[in-house]
Amino acid sequence: MGNLKKDEIILGIESSCDETAIAIIKNDELIANVISSQIEVHQKYGGVMPEIASRLHLENIAVVLDSALKKADIKMEDVSAIAFTRGPGLIGALHVGLQAAKTLSLIYNIPLIPVHHLAGHIYANEFVEKVEFPLLAVVVSGGNTELVYMKDHFDFDIIGETKDDAIGESFDKVARVLGLPYPGGVAIDKLSKEGKHTYKLPTPLHDDSLNVSYSGLKTAVINLIHKEEVNSNEIRVADMAKSFQDVAVNEIILRVKRASERYDFKEVVLAGGVSANSHLREEIVKLFENNDKVRVIIPPLWCTTDNAAMIAKVGTYLYKRKMFAPLSVGVDPSRKIEDYDKF
Numbered sequence: 001m002g003n004l005k006k007d008e009i010i011l012g013i014e015s016s017c018d019e020t021a022i023a024i025i026k027n028d029e030l031i032a033n034v035i036s037s038q039i040e041v042h043q044k045y046g047g048v049m050p051e052i053a054s055r056l057h058l059e060n061i062a063v064v065l066d067s068a069l070k071k072a073d074i075k076m077e078d079v080s081a082i083a084f085t086r087g088p089g090l091i092g093a094l095h096v097g098l099q100a101a102k103t104l105s106l107i108y109n110i111p112l113i114p115v116h117h118l119a120g121h122i123y124a125n126e127f128v129e130k131v132e133f134p135l136l137a138v139v140v141s142g143g144n145t146e147l148v149y150m151k152d153h154f155d156f157d158i159i160g161e162t163k164d165d166a167i168g169e170s171f172d173k174v175a176r177v178l179g180l181p182y183p184g185g186v187a188i189d190k191l192s193k194e195g196k197h198t199y200k201l202p203t204p205l206h207d208d209s210l211n212v213s214y215s216g217l218k219t220a221v222i223n224l225i226h227k228e229e230v231n232s233n234e235i236r237v238a239d240m241a242k243s244f245q246d247v248a249v250n251e252i253i254l255r256v257k258r259a260s261e262r263y264d265f266k267e268v269v270l271a272g273g274v275s276a277n278s279h280l281r282e283e284i285v286k287l288f289e290n291n292d293k294v295r296v297i298i299p300p301l302w303c304t305t306d307n308a309a310m311i312a313k314v315g316t317y318l319y320k321r322k323m324f325a326p327l328s329v330g331v332d333p334s335r336k337i338e339d340y341d342k343f
């Protein structure tokens with residue numbers, strides 16, 4: 001059974017980083033999903049410039065809203081609740097989504113539903129099929145790297161996380177030193193297909209926890225490049241990309257394997273921008289191919305990166321639970337997933 005009754009409509013707003021997005025779900029069906037990406041603007045800086053991101057969200061949000069309402073063929077008066085990303089994310093960028101949500105809530109007297117961005121990435125998998133519990137969510141994005149164990153809906157337990165950089169951040173930083181365009185993960189993934197794992201790189205964490213670390217790996221790549229330059233050796237960019245990607249992905253795979261030895265789960269779901277990585281997708285499938293107790297769910301590429309469909313999807317669950325926030329609700333750039341229900 002779905003979350004929404006006939007003619008109930010959730011409008012989702014996402015503005016946590018460099019995508020201004022609005023999506024609409026009616027009767028549990030996605031009827032509009034508009035995304036205005038700022039990637040081209042940030043590309044010339046080699047990464048997301050927070051101040052520019054906020055300004056562009058401000059310029060784009062009304063246009064994106066108008067386009068989503070037209071696509072869905074509805075009016076604001078028809079909307080049952082507004083779900084928006086409360087955090088984590090860039091503070092200025094989040095504020096634009098929050099203020100748009102509050103303004104619409106006030107004008108049209110529609111309840112507000114704050115959504116945790118990473119819960120959105122996890123629930124994006126429901127565009128493939130309904131998730132089953134207990135599950136392990138492998139959250140790998142530009143700003144976060146977490147293993148989240150869920151016994152039930154909205155029961156989030158972080159059992160492993162990065163000690164420093166997020167995996168996507170390390171892809172982006174390594175890509176930048178290799179002269180590859182932003183977003184670096186896409187470029188490294190593509191180039192790795194032409195490369196060989198010839199460079200020796202260290203594996204950063206040697207404890208037996210479920211945590212990962214990416215800052216040392218990134219520094220090792222940078223140091224290796226400098227060493228090669230000093231010695232006037234040519235850097236084989238594709239080989240470096242492949243060597244880095246293998247180690248970065250293996251770090252996560254090793255922790256997922258460990259988690260499967262310590263926790264019981266029926267499903268593993270990938271979530272976040274880095275879940276688009278072809279090597280990670282292959283390796284996670286391989287890890288469980290002979291395990292008929294665990295099902296692997298991989299989100300379709302269209303909902304691996306930031307979008308508002310996933311925010312609206314979470315909104316449908318929280319709407320059913322009437323988890324509405326007061327108008328005084330604020331954004332929270334470093335929000336923890338366990339605190340999704342605290343206003």
Ligand code: KG4
Binds near residue numbers: 168189277278304
């Ligand atoms: O989830 P997302 O859109 O934004 C955050 O919420 O952080 O993730 C963006 C991140 C970037 O770091 C980007 O380089 C990475 O996802 N990414 C990839 C791939 N596609 C995007 N990383 C590795 N391989 C890919 N194919």
